[in-house]
Amino acid sequence: MIRLGVPSKGRLMEQSFAWFADRGVRLTRSASDREYAGTVEGVEGVALVLLSAGEIPRELAAGRIELGVTGTDLVREKLPGWRSDLIEVAPMGFGHADLILAVPECWTDCRTLDDLASIARDFRAAHGFRLRIATKYHRLVRAHLAAHEVADYQLVDSQGATEGTVANQTAEAIADITSSGATLRANGLAVLDGPPILQSQATLFMARAATGPATDAFLRRLGLDGTKGL
Ligand SMILES: Nc1ncnc2c1ncn2[C@@H]1O[C@H](COP(=O)(O)OP(=O)(O)OP(=O)(O)O)[C@@H](O)[C@H]1O
Numbered sequence: 001m002i003r004l005g006v007p008s009k010g011r012l013m014e015q016s017f018a019w020f021a022d023r024g025v026r027l028t029r030s031a032s033d034r035e036y037a038g039t040v041e042g043v044e045g046v047a048l049v050l051l052s053a054g055e056i057p058r059e060l061a062a063g064r065i066e067l068g069v070t071g072t073d074l075v076r077e078k079l080p081g082w083r084s085d086l087i088e089v090a091p092m093g094f095g096h097a098d099l100i101l102a103v104p105e106c107w108t109d110c111r112t113l114d115d116l117a118s119i120a121r122d123f124r125a126a127h128g129f130r131l132r133i134a135t136k137y138h139r140l141v142r143a144h145l146a147a148h149e150v151a152d153y154q155l156v157d158s159q160g161a162t163e164g165t166v167a168n169q170t171a172e173a174i175a176d177i178t179s180s181g182a183t184l185r186a187n188g189l190a191v192l193d194g195p196p197i198l199q200s201q202a203t204l205f206m207a208r209a210a211t212g213p214a215t216d217a218f219l220r221r222l223g224l225d226g227t228k229g230l
């Protein structure tokens, strides 16, 4: 049996269901909204597992599901060295979001990472503690800042409503995903210039250990070229 992990709620679940339906595989969640069970029609030997998008990378790596839909941001954040465990089978064309760094709009002299590096140095000298950046993407943000020689900062863990932390004075800057930019604007934050830390979209991943005739046949059934070339 191939276990297929799909986000259990919201837009990601709906758009995932639509993506599979376009390829002749009908996924449905059970009638009760509170029950995380579902059915698969149109193909034999595949079971649907509804999970939090954030848990899907770990479930793939642990071998508890063979295939899974989640954001590339979550895989890169949660699985260091993810390429040794997972194969990126197909970008799905939705769930696009950029992981960005943002500072208060009123910091008009902070537009680039270089600006942030020097402001962070001055901030530490002036305040006696390091500039705080709120995020849930600890690994990706640390790697990005290290690559750009920003050192005088501390990460503050924020698992939700991250854009609010600046107004609430628990952080000076944030690193979070944005899509329309509306949440940033509503919270008086401006994105630093330059490329984002990461561009993410919903993607079908496969556990490397699950490579074989069964998963190959399912991928071909979806109109994908099996695991050839992956
Ligand atoms: N506004 C958005 N537009 C597009 N994609 C988004 C947006 N917000 C989040 N995403 C993407 O959706 C995926 C799931 O994000 P989210 O953090 O909501 O999942 P989660 O950790 O499973 O949440 P929960 O614990 O609430 O189930 C991520 O890959 C993220 O990049």
Ligand SMILES: O=P(O)(O)OC[C@H]1O[C@H](OP(=O)(O)OP(=O)(O)O)[C@H](O)[C@@H]1O
Pocket (backbone or CB within 6 Å): 161, 162, 163, 176, 177, 178, 179, 180, 181, 182, 183, 184
């Ligand atoms: O750039 P925007 O389009 O404003 O989207 C960005 C927001 O979406 C995400 O949150 P989440 O998915 O929890 O929030 P949502 O339900 O408000 O989209 C993210 O953490 C941002 O807060």
